Amino acid sequence: EIVLTQxxxxxxxxxxxxxxxxxxxxxxxSSYLAWYQQKPGQAPxxxxxxxxxxxxxxxxxxxxxxxxxxxxxxxxxxxxxxFAVYYCQQRSNWPPSFTFGPGTxxxxx
Amino acid sequence: xxxxxxxxxxxxxxGGSLRLSCAASGFTxxxxxxxxxxxxxxxxxxxxxxxxxxGSTYYADSVKGRFTISRDNSKxxxxxxxxxxxxxxxxxxxxxxxxxxxxxxxxxxxxxxGTLVTVSS
Numbered sequence: 001e002i003v004l005t006q007x008x009x010x011x012x013x014x015x016x017x018x019x020x021x022x023x024x025x026x027x028x029x030s031s032y033l034a035w036y037q038q039k040p041g042q043a044p045x046x047x048x049x050x051x052x053x054x055x056x057x058x059x060x061x062x063x064x065x066x067x068x069x070x071x072x073x074x075x076x077x078x079x080x081x082x083f084a085v086y087y088c089q090q091r092s093n094w095p096p097s098f099t100f101g102p103g104t105x106x107x108x109x
Numbered sequence: 110x111x112x113x114x115x116x117x118x119x120x121x122x123x124g125g126s127l128r129l130s131c132a133a134s135g136f137t138x139x140x141x142x143x144x145x146x147x148x149x150x151x152x153x154x155x156x157x158x159x160x161x162x163x164g165s166t167y168y169a170d171s172v173k174g175r176f177t178i179s180r181d182n183s184k185x186x187x188x189x190x191x192x193x194x195x196x197x198x199x200x201x202x203x204x205x206x207x208x209x210x211x212x213x214x215x216x217x218x219x220x221x222x223g224t225l226v227t228v229s230s
Binding site for chain 2: 101
């Protein structure tokens with residue numbers, strides 16, 4: 001079973017600052033990794049898929065990078081609406097299953 | 110426009126059963142991968158089950174043998190039958206689509222608003 005770890009658990013930043021979030025897999029997931037944003041009381045929203053592709057409608061300030069076991073989500077300049085919890089997610093080929101990381105909370109400093 | 114509406118949550122005693130529904134519009138359930146994902150209060154996301162377009166089904170170890178995913182093509186609706194419920198099954202349950210081809214099916218692109226299941230005596 002592939003385990004995802006995310007760091008840091010909490011990131012305290014100010015609007016306009018750059019956010020760098022990390023996701024590490026216990027074994028290679030190639031580039032099959034996604035990032036989601038979740039705000040309180042809302043369902044998650046897909047931001048990035050295949051490690052670096054932005055989903056439809058996602059602003060260009062969100063970018064993803066990495067492959068194998070180490071991945072990064074970068075928010076180039078934080079907007080007030082970006083303060084939320086971010087999860088990474090991967091899929092295992094066999095048996096088919098999907099795993100989320102524990103999340104990183106980005107809060108206002 | 111893609112819409113997913115979950116219903117069926119509520120308070121249930123340990124050992125009881127509940128069936129969740131996810132009514133879909135704007136796309137065809139049977140043509141896509143569909144999953145249930147849950148989130149315990151104050152906790153992270155946990156994938157529960159998936160049904161492939163071809164009908165194959167898979168489950169997380171934590172629910173295997175107790176939960177069953179299915180769909181009704183005539184109603185364009187996804188279901189999750191939950192039996193032998195435990196306190197640790199308490200969570201908001203979301204249905205989510207995995208549309209598109211290739212590796213895009215590995216990700217959850219549209220989500221419902223969720224329905225809360227509380228298992229307690």
